Amino acid sequence: MARYTGPVCRLCRRESMKLYLKGDRCFSDKCAYERRSYAPGQHGQRRSKLSDYGIQLREKQKIKRIYGLQEKQFKAYFKEADRQKGVTGTNFLILLERRLDNTVYRLGFANSRSQARQLVRHGHFLVNGRKVNIPSYLLRPGDVIAVREKSRQVGMINEALEALPRRGVMPWLDLDKDKYQGVFRTLPTREEIPLPVQEHLVVEFYSK
Template sequence: MKLYLKGERCYTDKCSYERRSYAPGQHGRLRPKLSDYGIRLREKQKLKRMYGLSEKQFKRYFKEADRQKGVTGTNFLILLERRLDNTVYRLGFAQSRAQARQLVRHGHILVNGEKVDIPSYLLRPGDVVAVREKSRQLAVINEALEAVPRRGIPPWLELRKEAYEGVFKYYPSREEMNIPVQEQLIVEFYSK
């Protein structure tokens, strides 16, 4: 499945998934039928790789979502969307989540005027995410901002392009998150 891991390249014809949507090798086109466990595992791995998390981090977020009131699957996706590196990517300051994570780790991002260099920092409604003054001339950030109209910005975020900042307005609902994942399968995987 196309996970958009390579940033801008995934939106063009050069995307490797568009060229060849089957596994490499002589037997790549022959896919065995997956078991129920395999289906759930693949869904979990897909989401884990989309957000670039380790198994330990992923499981910790799931346990946190399970403790909260409401639907566990939706809470889980909301926790992942609240991450600072994901928000930097969604606002268009980076072309991929991996690049957004690096921008955060290198201290290019401010949250409410304070430097935050922890990619897993969870944002709350009203938090302002901005690019540091010294980092605004970086080619990487400016190229990513030029691609924003093609990618779009989710409704729970507001981008102020001229000021190099964005606002996390509210927690998204499941209908607003267009993530190609069946979170119920992940809940079933962890509750075995």
């Protein structure tokens, strides 16, 4: 399945919640979801009752769109989480949070995960002193993520850092704005991951 390239604001409206896919625009009065909080399309304002399967599907789609993944990759993370000890749903979210592109976004070096993915692919970041341009690279506790010296003048990185106070830094990360670097200090707990999602529904969806 190809990556979605249409208007991302339609995705927020389809999932009936802000997915924060467009950075600063999502915090402004230009946000499409704030203007039209119903589903897109000709019949978007109709009320429809979802089946149990439909509820599970929408929750899966919601998480997949938040992290910007394709179905094959998303399902691979679920299988890996299912193999690990502990609660599968929590393991699943922790795996997604460990991605390099997500951490770059969480540290405030990008305004959205899609922007973070682009910056990583273009080689603007170092992990433990080595250039990594793979957005899906999984970080471990203690890893240091830094902006390359020659990339510290990139406009979108500095603009994102200026807007960071609006989002804040997650408790499992440490950020040094002056040095343009952060530390993936520890694995997050479910309570620390600020996502209004019900990951157990994804477990139920894939367990059928």
